Amino acid sequence: MTNHTYADEQLTAGLELDAKARLGEGALWHPLEQVLYWVDIEGKALHRYDPASRQDKKFTVPARIGTVVPIEGEGALVALQNGIHKIDTDTGSLTLLNNPLQQPDIRFNDGKCDPAGRFWVGTMALDTRKGAAVLYCMDQHQHIVQVLDGLTISNGIVWSADRKTMYFVDTPTQQVQAFAYDDATGRIGQGRVVIGVPEAEGEPDGMTIDKEGKLWIALHGGAAVGRFDPDTGKLLGKIQVPAPNVTSCAFGGKELDTLYITTAREGLSDQKLETYPLSGGLFSVKPGICGVAADFYKEAL
Numbered sequence: 001m002t003n004h005t006y007a008d009e010q011l012t013a014g015l016e017l018d019a020k021a022r023l024g025e026g027a028l029w030h031p032l033e034q035v036l037y038w039v040d041i042e043g044k045a046l047h048r049y050d051p052a053s054r055q056d057k058k059f060t061v062p063a064r065i066g067t068v069v070p071i072e073g074e075g076a077l078v079a080l081q082n083g084i085h086k087i088d089t090d091t092g093s094l095t096l097l098n099n100p101l102q103q104p105d106i107r108f109n110d111g112k113c114d115p116a117g118r119f120w121v122g123t124m125a126l127d128t129r130k131g132a133a134v135l136y137c138m139d140q141h142q143h144i145v146q147v148l149d150g151l152t153i154s155n156g157i158v159w160s161a162d163r164k165t166m167y168f169v170d171t172p173t174q175q176v177q178a179f180a181y182d183d184a185t186g187r188i189g190q191g192r193v194v195i196g197v198p199e200a201e202g203e204p205d206g207m208t209i210d211k212e213g214k215l216w217i218a219l220h221g222g223a224a225v226g227r228f229d230p231d232t233g234k235l236l237g238k239i240q241v242p243a244p245n246v247t248s249c250a251f252g253g254k255e256l257d258t259l260y261i262t263t264a265r266e267g268l269s270d271q272k273l274e275t276y277p278l279s280g281g282l283f284s285v286k287p288g289i290c291g292v293a294a295d296f297y298k299e300a301l
Contacts, residue, residue, distance in 0.1 A: 012240040013225075013261050013283035015047060015055055019253070024262035025206065026067040026110065026162040028253030030294045036252050036260050037076065038282065039065045041107075046078055048089060049282060053101070053255070056282075059092040068107030069119055074297040079121045081106035084138060097142045098120060106132065110155045110206055115163045117298025118186050120147070122154020128172075133269025137186055140300040147188060155215060156207025156248075161292065167230060168192070169204045176204065176215065178230060194230045201226060201235070206262070211290045216259065219247040223276075225249050225261055227287075237288060242271065243279040251291020259291070260284050 022042035022079040029036055038051040039100070043291075046059040046068055063081035070076050071086065078087050083099030101108070101123065103251035111121025118139050125132035133151035138144045153171035165181040169176055174197045180189035195215065197204045202222020207215055214236065215228045225246060252260050265273065265280035273279060 001198055003292040005289060010238075010240060011284060011285055011287060012242065013259070013285040015242075016051065016260065016284045017054070017282040018278060019047070019056065019280055020265060021262070021282075022266045023247070023264045024280055025247045026065075027206065027208075027250035027260050027262045027282075028068060028112070028119065028294050029068070029250050029256070029260065029291075030070050031256075032070075034254065036282075037068045037260050038248070038260075039068055041065055041077075041109075042266055046087065046092075049259075051231065051284070059087065060087075061087075061092075061094070064107045064159055066123075069113045070294065070296045072298045076080055077119055077297050079111055081107040084108075084119070084121070084142075084144075090105070092197065098138065098144050100136055100144050100146070102228075104119065105275070109133070109153060110157065113293065113295040113297050114159055114181070114183070115295050116183050116186065117296060119297050122148075122151065122157070122172070124151075124153045128153060130172070133170075140298050141187070150287040156244065158209040158215065159198050159205055159295075160209070160213060161211075167207065167209070169207055169217070171203050171205060171220070172208050174199060174204065174230070176207070176217070176230065188202065191243075195228050195233045197226070197228075205246065208250050208259075208291060211292060214289075216249050216251075216291075218248050218261065220245050220264075222246065227289075239285050241283055242270065243276050243281060243283070245279065248277055250294070256291040256293065257289075258284050258286055 022038040026039040135148040156169040166181040176195035177191035202219030205218040
């Protein structure tokens with residue numbers, strides 16, 4: 001699709017679900033089930049939202065949950081503070097696969113699968129101390145390698161359509177980095193900064209990519225999702241959200257033409273919550289641009 005005029009229209013996302021999540025995150029559209037998976041990290045819950053019926057199914061989990069990705073075949077992976085598990089999305093039962101986390105004050109944060117079906121997931125310290133976070137990659141045999149270290153809040157991650165570039169956010173840097181990516185091996189090259197997010201726009205959080213290769217970045221503290229061009233670094237437009245702490249976004253719907261957006265209540269004063277009572281809700285908007293289907297985790301046969 002060609003560039004749309006949404007930047008001039010100043011589109012505002014509408015409420016899908018008044019979830020009042022403490023820390024909504026990890027939005028991911030399941031293209032086969034036609035539902036949106038998302039998590040409430042501090043609420044320790046996986047959610048499965050069906051926009052056709054507007055029903056939201058909640059699975060309570062025993063630890064903070066950083067993100068969720070679908071597994072090819074059935075079920076999903078969830079990154080909990082006590083390890084990466086397979087979850088049965090009918091019953092909610094968990095099976096531990098691996099746990100690289102050694103310190104009790106480190107938790108998983110955002111993550112996604114690459115085009116080859118590996119699971120990439122980052123971490124952060126509960127006190128968000130600088131340099132304590134890393135980025136892991138788990139292959140189809142559940143073998144985990146540490147890919148990046150010295151991070152602070154490992155966050156949004158996506159891959160280009162040609163499978164040659166990985167884009168990655170370490171939130172406090174206010175930057176998106178691009179890494180040369182080898183689809184066959186999962187190895188990445190040296191990072192280079194392609195986008196600098198002005199502090200006045202908010203902090204870069206979760207991220208997704210559209211069919212034109214542009215990056216949609218949740219702007220935490222900025223009450224918006226920004227669309228950025230990784231070739232020029234320019235902010236092309238924004239979707240306003242009636243909640244300040246915007247955390248993640250994902251294209252969904254049959255045509256992948258609806259942008260779903262998660263938000264958080266945590267850290268907001270009573271006064272802010274009065275001003276933004278829908279904080280923690282799930283929002284949606286049709287920006288006139290389509291996304292790309294999520295990649296699944298591929299288990300070894």
